[in-house]
Amino acid sequence: MRGRTGAGTPILTRKWQQLCKTNQRYCIVKTSPAVIAFLMVSIITTSTILDPALGTSVNSSSNNATTYDDNNTNSEDYSFTLSPSNQSSTSTLLDRTNVTLTGIFGGLEDQPAR
């Protein structure tokens, strides 16, 4: 398992503080736990697995509009910059400049998984 410094924690904290201020309705309580884990990973990955100097979230919180559509699904976009690292096991994508990862997450629903 890869090592990790604590560098991601302040960034994560600031990120959530920022999100909470601008989007209180869907802050931690209303955000899917899986999504939170995903976002944690996105930020921590940025600062550890890849180059910390370039691992900065580039999206503006003002663009984070979590809304439910008529199908009772919500969506949100986050983007951040990653730099290749020799700690990463992912090798085939290093020549790519733009990658969009899409996730569908459970855990926000009105009842637990079982």
Added chain:
Amino acid sequence: MNIQLKYESSRFYNETKNHIVDRLSTNGSDPVDIVSVDQIWLGELVGKSLLRNLTAEFGKWSGMSDLYEANLDGSVYNNTLYALWLWTDVRGMWYWKDMLQEAGVDPESLKTWDGYISAGVKLNDFFGDNITQGIHLVGASHDPDMWYPYLWMLGGEILELRQGHPTKGVYWFPSYNSSQGIRAMEFLKQQVDAGIKPQKEHYWGAEFANRTFTVMIEGSWMPREFPKESWPTLDEKVGFIPMFPVPNQTIATSTMMGGWELATPSTSQYSELSWELITIMAQPEILGPFLQEYGFLPTQHVLGDGPDSEPLRESIPYFEEMVSMIPSGRKQTKYS
């Protein structure tokens, strides 16, 4: 490399699976790279060829040996690994200490079938119409979840792989309709006969937290029904017995486990990156604070009973007791 993350989630549990299946079946120009899978859906999604085989990736991943066996088993379908089970839950007995004391019911008596029913009668007699009922009995659509543990503790199984089918050879036999299954069902019937009414509406612990029931077999998510600031002292008011009642003390208990897994859809364009992200999420230093915040149970020994478990033990009420149930936990085989 500039990575953009997009996520989708559903509001209602009963719609989530259909949303996932529809979305993965019609990828079009926007394929999905990571997907949450309720453990009971794994077989169905694999059967529809929607998930990628991760067996080789698991083989290279150092965290595999640290997973609880039951949780690793729940990531397997047809001897192939398709997902990583990230967090889990168990069911056990929750009770209000003051109400049991007031009614003169010893919590220890709840551990056996006879004692459980006697306690239910005594609590109903004592509290009458002041509460909904002494002991809660699930009568909602997920009530089989509350029957399976009794089936399992008696040695029964839901399904059994058998040979000799006239046209299919090896086949799954519905072995739940066995003497063990009937005996397990009889315990539920005895509760009804004793005046413990099945509750058709289910509120996942809220009905216990608001003291309309004194005893409830419910999931490890129960502490989330109480304010977070009350967690450090919750055990002074609410008791937890890490078991389903057993016919007698010589029989080992069992419980139903649930939880979410993460998988890579078969059509992901970035499956390698997807798997790397999933394993990073599973790292104790990342997953631990998340479990601590939401009160979920880990699927890894390092967080459950290992060196990184201390923050969870200190913050989640009855964490050790709930984790102790994981080895006796079983899963539905509804779709696998």
